[in-house]
Amino acid sequence: MVVEEYSAIASHYRLKETIGSGGFAKVKRAVHLPTGETVAIKIMDKVALGADLPRVKTEIQAMKNLHHHHICRLYQVVETSRKIFMVLEYCSGGELFDYIVQKDRLSDSESRTFFRQIVSAVCYMHSLGYAHRDLKPENLLIDEDQNLKLIDFGLCAKPRGGMEDHLYTCCGSPAYAAPELIAGKSYIGSEADIWSMGVLLYALLNGFLPFDDDNIGSLYRKIKSGKYDVPDWLSKESVALLKQLLQVDPKYRITVEKLLSHSWMTAEMGVPVEWQSKYQNTVLDEDVITELSVHQKVSRETMRTELSKWKYDFLTAAYFLLLKKKTSGRAVRLQMTL
Numbered sequence: 001m002v003v004e005e006y007s008a009i010a011s012h013y014r015l016k017e018t019i020g021s022g023g024f025a026k027v028k029r030a031v032h033l034p035t036g037e038t039v040a041i042k043i044m045d046k047v048a049l050g051a052d053l054p055r056v057k058t059e060i061q062a063m064k065n066l067h068h069h070h071i072c073r074l075y076q077v078v079e080t081s082r083k084i085f086m087v088l089e090y091c092s093g094g095e096l097f098d099y100i101v102q103k104d105r106l107s108d109s110e111s112r113t114f115f116r117q118i119v120s121a122v123c124y125m126h127s128l129g130y131a132h133r134d135l136k137p138e139n140l141l142i143d144e145d146q147n148l149k150l151i152d153f154g155l156c157a158k159p160r161g162g163m164e165d166h167l168y169t170c171c172g173s174p175a176y177a178a179p180e181l182i183a184g185k186s187y188i189g190s191e192a193d194i195w196s197m198g199v200l201l202y203a204l205l206n207g208f209l210p211f212d213d214d215n216i217g218s219l220y221r222k223i224k225s226g227k228y229d230v231p232d233w234l235s236k237e238s239v240a241l242l243k244q245l246l247q248v249d250p251k252y253r254i255t256v257e258k259l260l261s262h263s264w265m266t267a268e269m270g271v272p273v274e275w276q277s278k279y280q281n282t283v284l285d286e287d288v289i290t291e292l293s294v295h296q297k298v299s300r301e302t303m304r305t306e307l308s309k310w311k312y313d314f315l316t317a318a319y320f321l322l323l324k325k326k327t328s329g330r331a332v333r334l335q336m337t338l
């Protein structure tokens with residue numbers, strides 16, 4: 001019985017169609033009943049997860065610390081004996097992957113707009129000591145304002161010793177994996193992310209991958225060679241940037257700091273990429289506190305204290321979704337009980 005399976009969230013969310021599924025997760029569109037806002041709910045079965053359960057815990061912990069306008073926001077986590085539900089920001093435009101496929105390839109200008117957003121999100125992650133480690137167009141979603149949101153933090157790493165600490169687990173998608181990562185050497189997460197962004201930029205500009213082969217051994221050889229085709233439609237500047245991103249030796253690879261102000265990145269825009277988060281997540285919004293405290297019949301102080309615990313429960317979700325309503329100019333109103 002579907003209701004039974006999802007009863008833990010059915011009280012506050014109306015589940016709609018499935019909008020995606022990866023290995024061990026199903027993602028459904030849903031409506032948050034108290035605010036009427038649309039969300040995405042990632043549903044995982046703990047038994048089916050098996051050895052992958054730590055990946056989910058990693059993702060949840062990372063998403064609680066990552067608040068950025070180009071990173072898909074986590075609103076709430078519900079865990080039952082059998083299931084884990086992650087309530088996430090909804091992106092109506094689907095995957096960047098499908099967008100590139102339907103347009104064949106993107107212009108220099110459109111690639112720049114998207115790539116600046118990707119670099120912004122990745123630079124923000126690196127500044128907090130996180131490496132994503134699975135950057136690819138399938139993990140970049142387009143929201144209703146044509147902005148990109150990064151998802152899938154199941155493989156992200158925050159090495160204990162900080163960003164310079166070496167990682168060992170080989171992971172991510174082969175076609176986007178850095179040479180040092182597939183060579184089984186220890187590697188620096190942020191440097192591997194830079195390589196993957198090079199593969200991503202190539203895919204945006206060309207509509208196909210720089211290194212591709214059905215045979216995994218041949219694919220690895222191509223990646224380690226670092227040789228790829230340069231189609232004649234590519235601009236001189238973009239070719240220069242690809243060359244600096246797809247350096248086989250990470251020592252010679254461009255750093256994310258240099259990337260922010262690279263001439264191809266700043267052409268037309270005139271300004272370097274802004275990577276700091278536009279969300280300020282320290283001060284709580286007064287209007288939202290008012291609506292929540294009146295609705296829950298508690299004092300503002302009590303509500304402020306409760307919200308500051310960031311339990312990622314129904315209250316945290318209501319707070320973020322009311323705030324989203326406010327920033328998109330809709331009334332900060334709750335429609336039903338929390």
Ligand SMILES: [NH3+]CCCOc1cc(-c2cn[nH]c2)ccc1C(=O)Nc1ccccc1
Pocket residue numbers: 019020021022023024025026027039040042072088089090091092095138139141151152153154
């Ligand atoms: N390749 C993406 C398929 C859909 O997956 C998602 C969609 C949304 C989404 C859709 N709209 N708004 C947010 C949010 C999160 C995911 C996600 O994390 N998927 C996933 C990642 C790893 C393993 C299995 C599944």
